Amino acid sequence: MTLEQSPTAPRRSRRKHARPSEIIAAALSEFAERGFAATKLDDVAARAGISKGTVYLYFADKNALFEAVVRQELLPVLARFEAIVDSYQGPSVDLLRGIAIRFEQVMDSELGGIPKLVLSESGNFPEIARFYADEVVARGLRLFSSILQRGVVRGEFRDIPAVDLMPVFVGPVLMMLLWKHSIGRHGNVAFDHRTVLATHLDMFLRALAPEAPR
Amino acid sequence: MTLEQSPTAPRRSRRKHARPSEIIAAALSEFAERGFAATKLDDVAARAGISKGTVYLYFADKNALFEAVVRQELLPVLARFEAIVDSYQGPSVDLLRGIAIRFEQVMDSELGGIPKLVLSESGNFPEIARFYADEVVARGLRLFSSILQRGVVRGEFRDIPAVDLMPVFVGPVLMMLLWKHSIGRHGNVAFDHRTVLATHLDMFLRALAPEAPR
Amino acid sequence: MTLEQSPTAPRRSRRKHARPSEIIAAALSEFAERGFAATKLDDVAARAGISKGTVYLYFADKNALFEAVVRQELLPVLARFEAIVDSYQGPSVDLLRGIAIRFEQVMDSELGGIPKLVLSESGNFPEIARFYADEVVARGLRLFSSILQRGVVRGEFRDIPAVDLMPVFVGPVLMMLLWKHSIGRHGNVAFDHRTVLATHLDMFLRALAPEAPR
């Protein structure tokens, strides 16, 4: 009888605060899988284990949910990246390697769906696109720029404008990310993350190294 | 009888044959802008200058139209690339440069929207994704591989597996492409195609060059 | 065989122009019966003999339909009243009687539901209320005022401000109208239009007559 007081009993109140993020997580999966328009709130709710109406207790409408997904998931990641760079002491080459490795980790989480989402929906959500461009990409660019500066100062890197270099650095990583969340799931072409990114990093650092002195 | 020679008569029948591709072109623009689900056939028809019902004279349904867009637009481009590579004679470095430049041209055409489209919709169109992976990417990989081989044989390139290298080569190009067709339209971050891709090519070739002999 | 060309054949094109007013008529009935919020567009469509979607070909949404019902049905009636008054020549007493009789006719048509509707929904449709106040009531007041003036000039009526007198004249008529479209349909109290309004008119004219000279 007393066993009925199982540890899951206070489900209601405990879940209350978890709800928004549970919903966001479910929504991210669905949006990334099908895109905004093709995602049914019914499915989001089902995946979150709640009913349709409950979604509306926490988000005004489908758009607001979408925006929450993009905004709330990305910023913490960026902040973590910035913290790492700020506190780092050793050689810039290792810093860049560390960043690349963490990128891979993000890629393997559900978070990896967000870039695909923003890309796909920027036509329908100009504000999200602007947010992403100004808050994520621009911030990422500053971060990348500071890493480069550091390397240049320390004589480890050639001095190339960060705006021109970032797409070169990010492009292959992003491509693998998108690949994994879209086409890569089907068909028979198999890229191997590890070796691709290792190759990329090797090439990138090799090409960034200062000219060998004669 | 003589009326048949009116100047408008031939225009009609001429258009008759152009219709499908006019519709495909219109559909590509709309799909790329909004995604499959959010695109209304009304808008496609309007953009093609015809009525909604007419679309159904040429395409069974919206899905068929989408598949036609992806299939019919891409294959000719690929074929052209293959022809170029097959007939090329000079140094591999120049070949790679030439490919990169043509890539940029594709990027600037409406065709650039297709990768974004396939990416976005692969969750909803597994067949398209498979088609793209197997017919486009795999074929592109073979092409890229043959260029690399050529360079290796001629002593111009280091010998690195094409599967690992292609994402490194394509990633930055694709990224600029996607950027241009999505986020880049909004916000204040401005990448410059020319310099980014020039930087990329320079870095790539530099890193691919054989080790300088001591 | 040739009989197939029955006179109902061109149903499609003939109805096209009739559709909006058919829908408005159906909507008036439903709105008047149940009120705006409780009316289902499905029911409106069914009553008009069309499908739900068709309503949206002619009206942007439920609100627009409601506004069309109120606006398009009332103005013609008002105009007819004004025309009658303008062209009338005889004694003002008879004019007033004529007006009252026509009022009764309106009452017996579906149009009678509109005042009830405007009344009921003025809280939710301030614009409709304003339109009704300024375009219908104010115009009616001017009309009533001109009739009164006429009578005063001709020595038939005492001189009482129209703003104060109109509710006295209209109130009983309106009450019978509302009664008929609402409570009167239920319960066991039976007012008889004819005698009530005859009594009203008699009382009104009697009270409006100039003091008998001593």
Added chain:
Amino acid sequence: MTLEQSPTAPRRSRRKHARPSEIIAAALSEFAERGFAATKLDDVAARAGISKGTVYLYFADKNALFEAVVRQELLPVLARFEAIVDSYQGPSVDLLRGIAIRFEQVMDSELGGIPKLVLSESGNFPEIARFYADEVVARGLRLFSSILQRGVVRGEFRDIPAVDLMPVFVGPVLMMLLWKHSIGRHGNVAFDHRTVLATHLDMFLRALAPEAPR
């Protein structure tokens, strides 16, 4: 023990008994403003200063609340009117004047919204309509009839059937009432209660007066 004498303790239990009528008052305002279907129980609860769930402690459902609003608010008023008439001694003309004045007072209270409500919702609540017709209107008619009788007996009024006369007497009053609670809130037509009703009463009594003997 002594804590029970805290000043807040009695307030609570005092309110406990007031709750239903507080809810009814709040509901009346909301129903009158928006109609039954468009009224949200959330808003009623908020206006009553309680939570939505609490409404269900006192009323089975929204319908029951609506019926309570109409039933419980009207009957006491009617009873008061009847008491006044029963105990009145003086001239019938003054009685009628007194009734009219009290009518005005009711008009200015929230109670004035009830007729509008019953009118608007009689289509959806036949029982309410029947109740109103049989319990309120019929009873009012009896009341009015007894006043008339009194006047006729005393030689103050002409003898006109009450069924025909009541709408003439009530119509203008009701119209001002409805006006105030609906259209009159918007637009620029301004009727002045006092003078309109004074005019009405004057006209009515003048027309009801017996023919002057020659």
Added chain:
DNA sequence: TATGAATGAGTATTCATTCAT
């Protein structure tokens, strides 16, 4: 009693698809 989180039936609205002209 009182709360307010959760539910899901009910509706407005959209849009791919059909088909009479």
Added chain:
DNA sequence: AATGAATGAATACTCATTCAT
């Protein structure tokens, strides 16, 4: 061939009602 009016299935969103706390 081409049209565009008509359809109705599909889906976002609301809100009365329930119930664990």
